[in-house]
Amino acid sequence: MNCVLCQNPIRDYDPAFNRLQIDESRAVDICQECVDRFLKWQQGKYARLFPTNAAKRRFRKS
Numbered sequence: 900m901n902c903v904l905c906q907n908p909i910r911d912y913d914p915a916f917n918r919l920q921i922d923e924s925r926a927v928d929i930c931q932e933c934v935d936r937f938l939k940w941q942q943g944k945y946a947r948l949f950p951t952n953a954a955k956r957r958f959r960k961s
Contacts, residue, residue, distance in 0.1 A: 902930035
């Protein structure tokens with residue numbers, strides 16, 4: 900099985916961790932590396948919406 904984002908094979912596939920449910924009728928399988936990238940992107944968005952001191956330090960542009 901391949902990741903829909905990067906097309907790399909998904910190692911140690913587990914539906915609980917690798918299945919991204921978009922809505923009731925759509926779901927995709929993504930690899931752990933893409934999950935990590937997605938989470939980091941999402942954390943950056945939340946840091947801009949809710950700027951705490953820890954978030955500012957972590958996502959400060961250098």
